[in-house]
Amino acid sequence: MRTLVDLFHSFAPLGDKTALINRTGVRRFTVSYRELSDLSLRMANLLAQRGVAPGDRVLLWGPNSSWWGVAYWGIIMLGAIAVPVDFMSDRARAESILGLTKATLVLQSRFKPERLDVPDALFLEDLQYLLQEVAPYADAVHPDPDDIAQLIYTSGTTGNPKGVILTHRNLVANMVQINEGVPIITPDFSFLSLLPLSHMFEQMGGFFTPLYRGATVIYPRTLKPSAIMEALGEEDVYVIMSVPRLMQLLKSSIERELAEKKLDGVFSWLAGKAQPLSKGARKRLFFPVHKKFGSNFTVFVSGGAPLDPDVFRFWDAMGFTVLEGYGLSECSPVLCVNTIDRQVAGSVGPPLPGVELRLDGKEVVVKGDNVFPGYYQNEDATRAAFTADGWFKTGDLGEITPDGWLTIKGREKELIVTGGGVNVYPDELEGVLNKVPGVKESCVIGLDRGSGEEVHAVLLLDDSGKRPEEILAEANAKLDSLHQITGYTIWNEPEFPKTTTLKIRKFQVKEHVKKGAAEGSGGASRDHLVNLLAKVTGADPDQIKEESLLVADLGLTSIGRLELVNYLEQEFRLDIEDSQIGPQTRVSELRRIISRREKGEHRGHYRFWTNSAPVRALRMIGDALINYPLYRLFAKLQVRGAENLTRLDGPVIIVANHLGYFDQPSLMFALPREIRYRTATAAWEEFFFDDYRGFERVWRRLAYQYGTLFLNLFPLPQTGGFSGAVKYMGKLTDSGLNTLIFPEGGHSQDGTMKDFQLGLGIIAKELGIPILPVKIIGTDKILPPHQASLPQRGTVTVTFGKPLHFRFEEPAEIVVRAQQAVAEL
Known part of the structure; x- marks a missing residue:
């Protein structure tokens, strides 16, 4: 070769x-x-x-x-x-x-x-x-x-x-x-x-x-x-x-x-x-x-x-x-x-x-x-x-040892030569400093004061409050007298500037210390976060202050929140959930989350095991004995465009308008069995898990249990934690399963279709699969939403459109095309 x-x-x-x-x-x-x-x-x-x-x-x-x-x-x-x-x-x-x-x-x-x-x-x-x-x-x-x-x-x-x-x-x-x-x-x-x-x-x-x-x-x-x-x-x-x-x-x-x-x-x-x-x-x-x-x-x-x-x-x-x-x-x-x-x-x-x-x-x-x-x-x-x-x-x-094995002592350009002519290897001193309680990370540099270099420690401290003088005394007690650290600077940024392999860029640290920048609060990382927020929100960087609210002051949208989380994960390599960024989150708080690498709580309402063969069999039995007979008492189902289902090659996102509580069963019973039992439905999470009390809390939790087992529902949050739901849909897709979404985010009050939410575009972009548009007519006549009454008998029409394939479109364009496709059915 x-x-x-x-x-x-x-x-x-x-x-x-x-x-x-x-x-x-x-x-x-x-x-x-x-x-x-x-x-x-x-x-x-x-x-x-x-x-x-x-x-x-x-x-x-x-x-x-x-x-x-x-x-x-x-x-x-x-x-x-x-x-x-x-x-x-x-x-x-x-x-x-x-x-x-x-x-x-x-x-x-x-x-x-x-x-x-x-x-x-x-x-x-x-x-x-x-x-x-x-x-x-x-x-x-x-x-x-x-x-x-x-x-x-x-x-x-x-x-x-x-x-x-x-x-x-x-x-x-x-x-x-x-x-x-x-x-x-x-x-x-x-x-x-x-x-x-x-x-x-x-x-x-x-x-x-x-x-x-x-x-x-x-x-x-x-x-x-x-x-x-x-x-x-x-x-x-x-x-x-x-x-x-x-x-x-x-x-x-x-x-x-x-x-x-x-x-x-x-x-x-x-x-x-x-x-x-x-x-x-x-x-x-x-x-x-x-x-x-x-x-x-x-x-x-x-x-x-x-x-x-x-x-x-x-x-x-x-x-x-x-x-x-x-x-x-x-x-x-x-x-x-x-x-x-x-x-x-x-x-x-x-x-x-x-x-x-x-x-x-x-x-x-x-x-x-x-x-x-x-x-x-x-x-x-x-x-x-x-x-x-x-x-x-x-x-x-x-x-080099007699048997040919090499030990590296340090970079020649980083070697510190003191006024007494002693060679000091910074890596060895950093190894001692980093073990001292109170030190998050350290960087040892040589500062020339005119009579040889002095050994100077730049310290990134943790939240313990330990005094730097104590830290140096403890470190020097473990060092030879000729290798003592003689001065220090506190680094006030969340991290030292680093290379791609996470080595500290010592020449940058040295320049900052010489200019006194490390004693201040400014720095590249602060500018970087401000520039990132400006990119995502479209706000003027000069108008972004530490007290600025991300949503109210900078105009961070729900789609922008997910974009920001993706950038933060890439740029800072940290765990962060979109639920950590809310209406009251300020720039200073976001900086604290990054600095302390605070991990958001991930909601655990997802049950992938409901897609297993035994639960699928349970769902078939439940449909035969309970769901379908009950549905047929009130609804006569008509299906149009079924020929478009034969064009499906792999999993799809099924997208439909939302008129009432009979929409999900109507659409599911309109699907052939081989597709129906390989489809999961996104349901409004807050309907089940909001801050309910007493009997209402009990029946909504029971409804969730029934929905996940017999209707294959999974929660889709509207107020936060959206990224967890998208990840769950990705797992469904990787397993060859379809996802049903009602992207209006709620029932129509007058039968006219509301605007689809931008989250649909993000989901479609991340999953990279086609959208199948579906139009439902008549369910609002059987059981009108938000009305406490018994269902009335009526006819429901479910029309399937041709699958929509996307390539270079941005999320907003995907949403427009999907809504137009449903409206035209």
Whole structure:
């Protein structure tokens, strides 16, 4: 295998084997290896039709998904050059890279509130529709191994990005080196992708390597904790590509759960006793924790930053395998990794086969086919990156043991040299500070006061109220006298500025401290939230104040609330429910939710088991003995447009007007049995679960029990928690079930149809399935809504329209088309 094209040609023969899985938070979509091959060739043709030629640069700025993968392989199979940009980057950085590369075309995402304003840009989310109309690319591509495959732009310690040239030879070499160094991956493996594909650690370890071995990659839409745990619970995950910060967060989550159950002491005692045991015995001892990760979970792969030895020991004590590695984008990126047979806390392992490594002074320098040829159109930076004899200078300080294992001490540019000439490694001091109670996170920098650098701590404190002087005293008590921290600054933002792998951008922190900005309350994150609110609400950023009410002052609509929640999950990687944002929510309160990562309560009124075969059989019996005979006492049913039901191919959203309480049974009995018993009905949640008292509370709860069992109802809230209902509908759709919705949100009072609610558009967009319009006539004559009277006998007509298919329409357009279709029946 010489180029990525050779790897691509291995996809189609794997046929229906699952390559990629998209978990959108609502739906689950799979892409087979055959489909990945076909879609990628169509993508190559689409790019060619848009004016992209071999050798042109294509900017790829979007979140992880199968469509990112399709876009990437389409670029490669056209012979063009991919320019992945970190999805978390702001527009200014994307514009800078666009200018540096002079990219011919931009591929971006609708999930980014700030987009590049360039002609002919394509949205990744639209590819599923665009590629339907394009034939596979027929021209064979035969790149030379030394041709450029992609440009990766580094974050840069000074903020000036440099374009790392990675050739086909570089990428294929590292892929083969990894599989020789860690030969454990089989086609049965599933990788949970949590890091951006724009970062080489994830791209190599969680994209190329799994595809090389015929394994499966799983992409959650957001990195909020609940999405990660759901993926672990529902997918058969073998490997997680991780960074130290994420492993620390998972560790803290487990420790917090143990403390809440008063089991932290027992856990610590067991962890101590488990050390001499075999890994298998430790797995059995801590099986409740392993159960959360799945029966086949094999390994954490940690990279991107040094892993705290205490974090390593925490996972190792429970029998988890943690492979810490080391590399740089310039090296495609992996240089070293612990082996599956041996893992050492604090070490990044031996060099991979084919990688040469030595120390030049204390700096690690390397050679190998995986090492890049230079920076894009930057000869000065290229010359400075290599030694006179051609070894790449990593900029990292390290130590090599006699058996060849490497330990990284820190970045040379971050090394602090005190006035006394003592070398201080910031990472080591941060490891001490972060364990001191009261510290949420820390960043140690060197401040030059004119007589050498002083060791300065920038502290992000928790809510304990512990004084910073006490924190420093406690930390210094554990440090050598030559490595003492001499000053501090309090960081008042919710988080430090970070890279895509969650490393702190120390040069930005240092600049803020020098300017005194860290003592104030302003900062990039505050502006970012204000800009996000302005984007969603259309309000003037200058008019958005901390005391502004999101609904009353900024005009946040119900559809805007869901859009805001989606953006917040993407941008801040936190769990948040739309029910947490209400009429009384102010900007300051939203900032507090983000800062404290407060998790909203998820309503638990959904019962998916009512769609099981036994309950479906119960529903058939109930219809035969109770529901249908009772219905026939009052209604004569006429059905029109039944021929349109034969056109259904897969699940649909059934949409109807709403005249009265006989609408749902009338529509259901109008459906053929094979569709009727595979359809669930959305019902107004507040009808069952509002703040009722006494007997009314009892009968409404009983009505809910009957409705879920015998009518297959599920709750659809009108006042909050809408996202939970959409997620439930996604589960129905993934199981091949239909959803019935009455989008007027209530009964018509005079027989005329009310405007459909915008939520229908969001549901249709998220589910990605057709809408079946239905018109009901006559139910208001049998039992008028809001009238306490016995039903009157009458005729009900149910008319089915032709299914409506949607592609590029926005939610509002979908609602208009659906309402018009129902009205015209």
